[in-house]
Amino acid sequence: MIRTRGSWGVSHTRVPTESRPGHVALFAGMYEDSSSSFLFGSPDIVPMFARHVPQAREEHYSHEEEDFAKGDASELDIWAFRHFQKLLEKSKSDQKLSHQLHDDGVVVFCHYLGIDSNGHAHRPNSKDYLNNIALVDELVEKTYRMVEEFYEYDGRTAYVFTADHGMGLKGAHGDGDPANTRTPLVVWGAGVQEPTVVETKNSGFEIDLPTQSRAQVRAQLQAQEEQEHAAKSEWGALDKLVRKDVMQADVAPLISALLGLPYPRNSVGVLPFSYLAKGAYRANAVRSNAQQLYLHALRKEQEKRSRTLLRFVPYGPFRDRIPELSKQLVEAYDASIANERLEENSDAYERVEVLSQELIEICLDTLEYFQRYDWFFLLSIVVLGYVGWMIVVGVAYLHPQDFRVSWLLGARGKQVDIKLCIMVFAVFMYLALEGSPITYYLYVLFPLLFGVFTWNHADLIHETWTSSASGSHAKSSWKWWAERALIMLCLELVVIGYERREIFGVLFSLLALWPFVGTSTREGDGQVRGGIRSFPSPSQCWSVSCLLISVFPYLPSEYGEHTALVNIGGVLVLLFAGMVLTMAGLSQQKIWTNPSFILSITPLALSLVTLHYTMQYLDGERSKPPFLLTAANWVLASLPIVVLLVKLQKGIAGQSRILETGAGRYDPQLQQAEVGRYVTRIIDVILAFAPSFTLLSIAYEVLFYVVLCGVLVSWLLLEAETSFTSSTSTWREVQRAFVFLLLVNIAFFGTGNVASMSSFEISSTYRFVTVFAPFTMGALLVGKILIPFMVVACTFHLILLLPSASSAGSQKPRLPASRYFLLVVAMSDVLALHFLFLVKNEGSWKEIGNSISMFGIVNAQIVFIPLLFLLARAFVRDLTPATGLSGQSLQDKKRQ
DSSP states (O other), X not given: OTTTTOEEEEEEOOSSOOHHHHHXXXXXXXXXXXXXXXXXXXXXXXXXXXXXXXXEEEEEOOGGGOBTTSSOTTHHXXXXXXXXXXXXXXXXXXXXXXXXXXXXXXXXXXXXXXXXHHHHHHOTTSHHHHHHHHHHHHHHHHHHHHHHHHTTTOSOOEEEEEOXXXXXXXXXXXXXXXXXXXXXXXXXXXXXXXXXXXXXXXXXXXBOOOSTTHHHHHHHHHTOHHHHHHHHHHXXXXXXXXXXXXXXXXXXXHHHHHXXXXXXXXXXXXXXXXXXXXXXXXXXXXXXXXXXXXXXXXHHHHHHHHHOOSOOOOOHHHHHTHHHHHHHHHHHHHHHHHTTTSSOOHHHHHHHHHHHHHHHHHHHHHHHHHHTTTHHHHHHHHHHHHHHHHHHHHHHHHOTTTOOGGGGTSGGGSSOOHHHHHHXXXXXXXXXXXXXXXXXXXXXXXXXXXXXXXXXXXXXXXXXXXXXXHHHHHSOHHHHHHHHHHHHHHHHHHHHHHHOTHHHHHHHHHHTTHHHHSSTTSOTTSOOSSSOTTSOOHHHHHHHHHHHHTTGGGSOSOOOOOHHHHHHHHHHHHHHHHHHHXXXXXXXXXXXXXXXXXXXXXXXXXXXXXXXXXXXXXIIIOSOOOHHHHHHHHHHHXXXXXXXXXXHHHHHHHHTTTXXXXXXXXXXXXXXXXXXXXXXXXXXXXXHHHHHHHHTOOSTHHHHHHHHHHHHHHHHHHHHHHTTTSOOOHHHHHHHHHHHHHHHHHHHHTTTOOSSTTOSXXXXXXXXXXXXXXXXXXXXXXXXXXXXXXXXXXHHHHHHHSOOHHHHTSSSOOOOTHHHHHHHHHHHXXXXXXXXXXXXXXXXXXXXXXXXXXXXHHHHHHHHHHHHHHHHHTTTTTOOOOOOBOHHHHHHHHHO
């Protein structure tokens, strides 16, 4: 069809590249004005367009038929074709249906989901995916011939073949990667321009971009040089035909123009008129598109003008150029009508098209201008909100014993500040008079709260700053500034790491040197008070594990299923747990014959067995696993976690009395036992989460899990080694908080994730559910992401239970754990503020989408870290802070 009957090009989609946004961009509003609409396909898409549209008729299959375990999901495409075929056959005996099908402006939508399902299940480079493409090509040909025969080749039917989104090699979509944003657009039939042969030989494609979408299309093409180079060699003789690229939103006005229907009311698409045959109809269609966008822009201006209390600033070109341009367009259109019967009237039509495109350009710029009208106001209050929040966190960090949340409402929380009430009332009244969205109220509320807090506690903040400055003079000034510069440098590297995962590998390579440049190894004589003598040197363990984990950010983020790696990782988890517990030496019995240890590793061993049989069904027989096997996976994933929580709940009373022995002085053996108990607890947590993580993994994720656990155990031992010999200074607190923040980030990026919305392997959920269930699958994917986070958080909780030199002597109170939490939140705020200024609204969709994703991930981290702390606390709440003191000393402390 491309070579003989129609026009073609690439349709560039917007982010997120998901089915619903894509179909809305393609068809939203179009069905409302059609005489009849017939839709066949997916239960998630088809009903969306038929709802509340009386002239629409839809048929869809059930969710149960969207089973990813099926050998071939192309049956879904055959289903849609056969139901359309039945519709045409039924019309032969149904006069009313026949009349509907022969009316003008009829829309038939066949949604072929099989390619998408096979891509998710088997990935785009699989045989199933390629065969499904061939099947769709065959179904399109059959549909074309069937429709032409039904209408007796009257030449009044137009065909549009396109897609809502693409797909990456991981079998996922959602972000702005070119593999997801590049979709085909092939149009042929009534009113469509026939193929145009390239007259000059070029090194690449000759792309016709006459509309005002050209700037957006060119921005996408500039970011797709690699894809364009591959297309030149893979698309064969298509380079001899003119290519007509469009933005996905432009397809809706194209379909409306082909049907002779009004353009969708709120569409901002630009008619790609080069797809239409030249003549009076095309010129009128372009003019109508310009008028529709003009009314849209005019309405936007009127709404903004009516709601602006202070000085309204209109868009200059819309105010100055539009009246004259509209007059010229009317004159040109009247002239084209007057000369319509003349053979040489192409210049008049071209004049209408040129003027219409200029009008469209101004209208689109006007819409964008009013969409960003409040950008400076919004950016200012968001920045003030972040800065104010960092001030609040700073005060809470430096005064943890005194700070209360009620301080936000008044000076030292004594009473609600009248200034705050007046300011909130005044600002909210102003926003209400302007008819601002509800989100504006939330944006403004936080800067007001934080601003009044800063005003009320200015003396405290000044005192803190003064003491900090005097402290910088107390040590050397250059060291004080060097420490803060190092913090900012490390945070900047984290920012870069969100775009380039390899940076996290560099950071962990540098962290491998940390014990040898800090104060952690000053006691290298073997008389370590906080460690476990049977363990190797914690410094060496830390360095080796950091170097191992630094490899994972360099591994590809797109990978296929490698169940053998999952099995190897599961075995390594078992060996790692046994090795650590053996070195801890808490039991006189050999660990591999210890009933408690055998019971704890049994779920992981069984999960490897069920994984093997599940994959035999999914990959070998291409069928749905039996219910009992799926149920076993669910039980093995959840039961160890529940059992551990119940066990800890029952052991709280007994654990609290474990220290009530001794002679009233520091006991190194008791300290060793306490740290050993902490190591045992983190191993229990690791083994409890290992089965679920294993069943949700498809490649090297479990290997990463083992190495991450090695880093965490080494970190715990490293901190225990220095817990009684180093005081907990502010700088050491910052070090701990930054390491925790870095571990949280490597827990996400180390398993192949990237800062995008299509970073996750949906195939990892097939061991639990194969039928399309977005909420269940989403919950499983979130659970997989949370597991490494939980292990990191539990380790951090255990580290905070360790004493410091300042508190070990029983005279000084322990530093509250909230100080570390506040430090991590403050660092995340710095990252979020940085990413705010990196958010893009211009350029390729990959750049725009990734900038938004990175900003969203960091902000989610700010909210997520407190929840992570609360969840992790459930796994360590029965443990008491390690002191290394005998029971008599503890009783003396209580009396004091």
